[in-house]
Amino acid sequence: MSLFATMRAPHTIVFSSGQRHALPIYARALGQRALIVTDERMGASSELAALVDGLRAAGISVVVFDRTLPEAPLDCIDQCVAFRQSFGPDLVIGLGGGSCLDVAKVTAILLAHGGSPRDYFGELKVPRLVLPLIAVLATAGTGSEATQVAMVADSERLLKVGIASPQIIPLVAICDPELTLSAPAGLTAIVGADTLTHAIEALTAERALWMR
Numbered sequence: 001m002s003l004f005a006t007m008r009a010p011h012t013i014v015f016s017s018g019q020r021h022a023l024p025i026y027a028r029a030l031g032q033r034a035l036i037v038t039d040e041r042m043g044a045s046s047e048l049a050a051l052v053d054g055l056r057a058a059g060i061s062v063v064v065f066d067r068t069l070p071e072a073p074l075d076c077i078d079q080c081v082a083f084r085q086s087f088g089p090d091l092v093i094g095l096g097g098g099s100c101l102d103v104a105k106v107t108a109i110l111l112a113h114g115g116s117p118r119d120y121f122g123e124l125k126v127p128r129l130v131l132p133l134i135a136v137l138a139t140a141g142t143g144s145e146a147t148q149v150a151m152v153a154d155s156e157r158l159l160k161v162g163i164a165s166p167q168i169i170p171l172v173a174i175c176d177p178e179l180t181l182s183a184p185a186g187l188t189a190i191v192g193a194d195t196l197t198h199a200i201e202a203l204t205a206e207r208a209l210w211m212r
């Protein structure tokens with residue numbers, strides 16, 4: 001029998017059409033003051049309005065940061081942290097593609113521990129728990145909803161840089177395929193290539209020593 005293990009994964013993964021409506025159930029268990037991190041497109045959508053209504057009906061205060069830019073530039077993360085630090089969120093919800101989820105992850109680090117994203121570049125630099133994170137994805141390629149990685153764009157280095165730590169794995173990943181239906185064909189193709197690449201990596205990666 002092949003060995004199988006799931007390590008470093010969200011506590012809860014829910015997958016199915018319509019599951020976004022379960023967000024308040026999971027959010028209520030994790031916090032009372034939610035910062036939603038999304039982008040302009042989603043910010044103007046009826047989907048977001050419905051999710052915010054659902055959270056408020058569950059007694060959760062909500063603020064929405066809808067200025068995430070593709071590739072998660074550092075400036076955008078600074079804006080997100082500054083945006084409603086005074087609101088004192090105790091829960092961060094990333095809603096959108098990989099860029100929104102990654103900005104949500106880094107925001108959860110900075111709201112918990114302060115500093116700048118650059119302080120956490122590399123592996124295992126996040127000292128302790130971050131704010132609880134829920135990922136609600138709108139693309140199906142990056143896997144950010146389940147990974148311990150946030151990729152950000154550092155304009156000084158002209159590079160994408162990773163922050164990798166098990167602390168930033170979302171506690172809950174809500175995968176609702178209906179949220180991907182609005183994606184243009186080109187985006188669907190690109191995220192499909194991302195998915196295929198991840199799958200090939202999994203097949204070709206060296207087996208962990210203890211599994212040999």
Ligand SMILES: NC(=O)c1ccc[n+]([C@@H]2O[C@H](COP(=O)([O-])OP(=O)(O)OC[C@H]3O[C@@H](n4cnc5c(N)ncnc54)[C@H](O)[C@@H]3O)[C@@H](O)[C@H]2O)c1
Nearest residue numbers: 070071097098099138139142144147149150151180182183
């Ligand atoms: N954290 C990780 O493990 C990980 C892994 C791979 C890639 N990444 C990062 O993820 C980012 C890319 O994420 P992505 O490919 O999901 O795209 P994205 O989040 O950058 O979004 C790209 C564009 O598509 C739009 N969009 C997203 N979902 C949509 C939808 N459902 N309908 C219509 N428009 C939509 C967005 O508004 C944006 O303009 C990169 O920054 C990459 O480095 C992260």
